[in-house]
Amino acid sequence: MQAEEYFSLGMAFFDLGRFREAEVWLNRARSSDRTMTASQYNLGRIAFETGRFEEAARHFESVLRQDPDNIMALRAAAYSRIRNGDLEKAEALYVRVLELLPESADGAFNYALVLFALERFEDSEAALQRHPFTLEENASSLLLLARAQKAQGKPESLDAFASWLDLVSGTPSPHGLFDYALALEEADFFARAVEQLDAALSALERDSPTLRRSTVLFEKARIILTLDTGNAEGLTTFNAAISAGFSDIEAVEKLSRDDRVPQTARIEIRSALNALRVKAEQAVEEEVDEEESEEGSD
Numbered sequence: 001m002q003a004e005e006y007f008s009l010g011m012a013f014f015d016l017g018r019f020r021e022a023e024v025w026l027n028r029a030r031s032s033d034r035t036m037t038a039s040q041y042n043l044g045r046i047a048f049e050t051g052r053f054e055e056a057a058r059h060f061e062s063v064l065r066q067d068p069d070n071i072m073a074l075r076a077a078a079y080s081r082i083r084n085g086d087l088e089k090a091e092a093l094y095v096r097v098l099e100l101l102p103e104s105a106d107g108a109f110n111y112a113l114v115l116f117a118l119e120r121f122e123d124s125e126a127a128l129q130r131h132p133f134t135l136e137e138n139a140s141s142l143l144l145l146a147r148a149q150k151a152q153g154k155p156e157s158l159d160a161f162a163s164w165l166d167l168v169s170g171t172p173s174p175h176g177l178f179d180y181a182l183a184l185e186e187a188d189f190f191a192r193a194v195e196q197l198d199a200a201l202s203a204l205e206r207d208s209p210t211l212r213r214s215t216v217l218f219e220k221a222r223i224i225l226t227l228d229t230g231n232a233e234g235l236t237t238f239n240a241a242i243s244a245g246f247s248d249i250e251a252v253e254k255l256s257r258d259d260r261v262p263q264t265a266r267i268e269i270r271s272a273l274n275a276l277r278v279k280a281e282q283a284v285e286e287e288v289d290e291e292e293s294e295e296g297s298d
Contacts, residue, residue, distance in 0.1 A: 014045070180196050
């Protein structure tokens with residue numbers, strides 16, 4: 001059987017989603033120069049689809065050693081590096097993408113995303129600003145711009161957040177609404193900040209690894225307790241945050257020491273703080289007991 005037939009079989013299995021069989025035939029096809037690059041690339045696709053991002057990146061980068069200007073492999077390698085957390089390597093790959101395709105708005109967005117993750121906020125903003133027309137119509141780009149500007153303390157972030165909100169209309173991201181609320185608070189628009197936190201609560205259907213309902217409730221309570229001290233909703237919302245599982249002891253302790261919070265509310269906050277500390281200590285003790293139990297069973 002020829003390498004081309006191996007390759008065809010591999011791709012047939014790939015299209016069926018039978019990745020294990022596809023890998024077998026593509027690995028056989030890779031031994032031939034005529035099918036090596038395509039086989040290597042598709043082995044990378046299989047590795048990516050099955051969550052093996054480091055392996056996927058290595059496959060794509062192997063293609064690039066043979067064909068340094070292969071845009072598909074460059075993009076795939078860069079995104080694999082992002083998914084694997086190798087941000088510096090992803091940045092270098094996106095620089096090459098933009099050298100080859102300087103007008104690529106998609107490449108610029110991904111590059112800006114990597115720069116933001118590397119906390120190079122000014123560079124992230126600059127990468128996005130090179131494509132102004134995209135910013136007028138792409139909600140993800142606008143939100144990233146707003147976040148990059150907010151991270152730099154720029155008041156323009158409020159305009160970017162507002163434009164993003166107009167663009168997404170009835171389906172805003174709760175994460176975006178949450179960030180917008182904090183930007184409004186920093187600009188002293190406290191009532192509007194609470195409005196956006198309420199909107200975030202409505203949009204947040206379930207907790208995610210990066211945003212929990214209890215966190216949004218706590219931030220709302222903190223703003224009301226410190227800036228609208230006569231409003232009983234502040235303490236009610238604080239208790240709702242604790243009931244929902246908010247457990248950031250440092251944040252609660254800081255709120256308990258804030259002189260702007262009414263004394264009666266601070267007493268209740270300290271009570272919740274003590275309960276959180278006890279719960280944390282119990283969790284540590286249970287973890288130690290579990291480790292000792294495992295050691296004893298060995």
